[in-house]
Amino acid sequence: MLTDVPPILIWAIPLFVLAVVVEIVDMIRDGEVAHPDRADTRTSLIMGLGYLAIEGIFWKALVLGGYLWIHEHVALFDLGWTWPVWIIAAFADDLSYYWYHRLSHEVRILWASHVVHHSSQQYNLSTALRQTWSPFHAFLFWLPMVLIGFHPVMILTLQAGNLIYQFWIHTERIDKLAPVVELVFNTPSHHRAHHGSNDVYLDKNYGGILIVWDRWFGTFEPEVEPVRYGLTTNIDTYNPARVATHEYAAIWQAVTLPELRFRDRVGVLLRGPGWSPPAPSEPRATVAV
Numbered sequence: 001m002l003t004d005v006p007p008i009l010i011w012a013i014p015l016f017v018l019a020v021v022v023e024i025v026d027m028i029r030d031g032e033v034a035h036p037d038r039a040d041t042r043t044s045l046i047m048g049l050g051y052l053a054i055e056g057i058f059w060k061a062l063v064l065g066g067y068l069w070i071h072e073h074v075a076l077f078d079l080g081w082t083w084p085v086w087i088i089a090a091f092a093d094d095l096s097y098y099w100y101h102r103l104s105h106e107v108r109i110l111w112a113s114h115v116v117h118h119s120s121q122q123y124n125l126s127t128a129l130r131q132t133w134s135p136f137h138a139f140l141f142w143l144p145m146v147l148i149g150f151h152p153v154m155i156l157t158l159q160a161g162n163l164i165y166q167f168w169i170h171t172e173r174i175d176k177l178a179p180v181v182e183l184v185f186n187t188p189s190h191h192r193a194h195h196g197s198n199d200v201y202l203d204k205n206y207g208g209i210l211i212v213w214d215r216w217f218g219t220f221e222p223e224v225e226p227v228r229y230g231l232t233t234n235i236d237t238y239n240p241a242r243v244a245t246h247e248y249a250a251i252w253q254a255v256t257l258p259e260l261r262f263r264d265r266v267g268v269l270l271r272g273p274g275w276s277p278p279a280p281s282e283p284r285a286t287v288a289v
Helices: 008-029 038-073 083-106 108-118 138-148 152-167 179-184 188-194 212-217 240-255 262-270
Strands: none
Touching: 008 038, 008 152, 038 138, 038 152, 038 240, 083 108, 083 138, 083 152, 083 212, 108 240, 108 262, 138 152, 240 262
């Protein structure tokens, strides 16, 4: 049926698990580590299972229903299912992902969802499975595709394919690839830099499958210096509930400070994660008119 999305993420789970095990065996064989951080890996796996339950079963059904209604009653066109449409949709999906990913770093209330994925201080295939339990804003970034006339099942299938592609780039076992590949595609090297908390790597390399968006929009940074994984201020917990909610708790604490003006409360929500209101004793910036 045209209302059924192939469960390709579910189909990919055995391959994900096998790849994680193979990577761990390879790391131990090479003597790089006695074993990966088991607690961290366990947390990543639990976060991934929670994501599948919330996004893959519950939320996706609601999003699909909404998208189908819009496609039927509001969309400008019905673009159909031909291969040229699939190809154009694949590029549009990746561009939509770029802006979803970028704003999920640049807007703090959105970062509260995405920070989960960056909370691990190790970088391996299990890190790819550390996903949010609050994916509720993502659908907004694909709405333009629905309104133009791409079928919702096509969109959600491409989203899942994009996520599956990104699994293999969460590894240190693969060095830089051929220059033409590094030029066009998101690779392990590019994504290692994205996961870095080094100043040079912050807010860089947002692409899903393609890295060309970052090159065009000025957010590209090659992997040069050693990457320090994790957050600028790490949370140091393996508790999945805290991993999922810690940034929401920090935002709530910030916006409920009694001395804040309304505009500063809004700023806490909508400015970048590193922004904080000026202290009461500090002069506030004014704009000349």
